[in-house]
Amino acid sequence: MPELPEMETYKKLLQERLTGKRITKVEVEREKSLNVPADELILNVQNRIVTGLSRRAKHVLFHLDDGHTLIVHLMLGGWMFYGTEEEKPDRTSQVTLSFGDRHLYFIGLRLGYLHWLGPDELRERMAAYGPEPFDPALDEAAFDRLLRRKRSVLKPLLVDQKELAGIGNCYADEFCFHAGINPKRRTGDLSTEDTARLLHSMRYVLTDAMRLGGYMESPLYPGDTLTGGYNDSCRVYDRGGEPCLQCGQPIVQEELNSRKLFYCSNCQR
Structure with missing residues (x-):
């Protein structure tokens, strides 16, 4: 299961590539990977701009320009791939976010998830976790x-x-x-x-x-x-x-x- 260093690596590399970009299309192959119906996710996430990325615990957070956040937890066997349709590995993706001709594929989300949360929901969800290992208060x-x-x-x-x-x-x-x-x-x-x-x-x-x-x-x-x-x-x-x-x-x-x-x-x- 990806841990802090793996999710930090994803955050760092994706932040360089996605910040300021518009999500042009959302495709859902497995609705169970979501916390809302697929139609609701597509309606609210398509055409939104990614304003930045962060990490909390084992999540990567995609912050959107309407104040909502997409959070991904890969769990066991999950991973991400960013590239063109021709470059995509021969694996089924449960959710795909498109950015023009490049796509972010969420693969292996059988146990993992991609959730769409408002500000209050995000605060409540993240408050359930303990301190981060590099928290300055953790002396x-x-x-x-x-x-x-x-x-x-x-x-x-x-x-x-x-x-x-x-x-x-x-x-x-x-x-x-x-x-x-x-x-x-x-x-x-x-x-x-x-x-x-x-x-x-x-x-x-x-x-x-x-x-x-x-x-x-x-x-x-x-x-x-x-x-x-x-x-x-x-x-x-x-x-x-x-x-x-x-x-x-x-x-x-x-x-x-x-x-x-x-x-x-x-x-x-």
């Missing part, structure tokens, strides 16, 4: 309080969007490894030094992943050399049984609350 003391507020196992808390926005399976494992902390530890057992180190590692890993374009495999557009650049940089995630890059011991792969979990039992005490 060492605030992060320590966040982790200790619930006596929980560490990883399930890190990926709980109501507690911390934008983090999923991959990056939770990665920054726990960077911090040298076992993701199965209970938050109440962490020292203030542990939580400070974890905050630093979280921001370091996410910054590096954003710089490299995240781990999405499919390019956003023809010639896209940024998206997916972090694929080969994961130290533990999806490397179960492979040698740890620090100590050589096999990376442990387990399941925790029905989620995959990867860590080094030697480096992460």
Whole structure:
């Protein structure tokens, strides 16, 4: 599932290409991906201008010139492609936004969605999420309080969007490894030094992943050399049984609350 770095990459690349452009056509192949009837979405979104893009949690937000916003959550298996009809991958798109001869295809939205929200609806929806990892108010003391507020196992808390926005399976494992902390530890057992180190590692890993374009495999557009650049940089995630890059011991792969979990039992005490 795309996480903060992947959605930041989408936001950055699409903002450069779509800001100020008019949506000339809207096509819906799967109405279940929407929060309103397809005819209502088409009527209200077609001919609107995209005034800018932003990101919140694992959403990309397309801000329109009438004050409404389109928000996309790709969930598991979802991705986007921007290009001409001839360049489009041989995959079914559930929703397509056209900008003249170029189109933004939303692909794999079987679990994901594209919702059209007014200002009040958007505020209410986004208020359900916890602080962003780079929120200036999330200093060492605030992060320590966040982790200790619930006596929980560490990883399930890190990926709980109501507690911390934008983090999923991959990056939770990665920054726990960077911090040298076992993701199965209970938050109440962490020292203030542990939580400070974890905050630093979280921001370091996410910054590096954003710089490299995240781990999405499919390019956003023809010639896209940024998206997916972090694929080969994961130290533990999806490397179960492979040698740890620090100590050589096999990376442990387990399941925790029905989620995959990867860590080094030697480096992460």
